[in-house]
Amino acid sequence: MKKLTLLIALTVTMLTTASANFSFMGDMMRDMTDAAKEMRTEATDGMKEMKTEGIDVAKEIKSEGIDGVKDMKDDLNDAAKEVKDDASDTASETVDKTKELKEKAKE
Secondary structure, eight states: OHHHHHHHHHHHHHHHHHHHHHHHHHHHHHHHHHHHHHHHHHHHHHHHHHHHHHHHHHHHHHHHHHHHHHHHHHHHHHHHHHHHHHHHHHHHHHHHHHHHHHHHHHO
């Protein structure tokens, strides 16, 4: 009888310990699964954010490039207008000087 009681006590102890270990392992597996899911979600969100930022940067670079080209075009047009005006003024001054010299020559 003593042996039977001792055997039952040992069996109950082993089953309780095994149950606790399985419970611990189950909790640990659940925690690991939750952590893996959270990491996946964060990685996916991070990739989406990086993609969005990349698109935004590309749009900004394109916009700045277009603005830069427009500014260069405006600068070239302004420079061409200045050159044309200067040439016109020089031509007018040359004509005026030529007339002036002709009149002085007649005198």
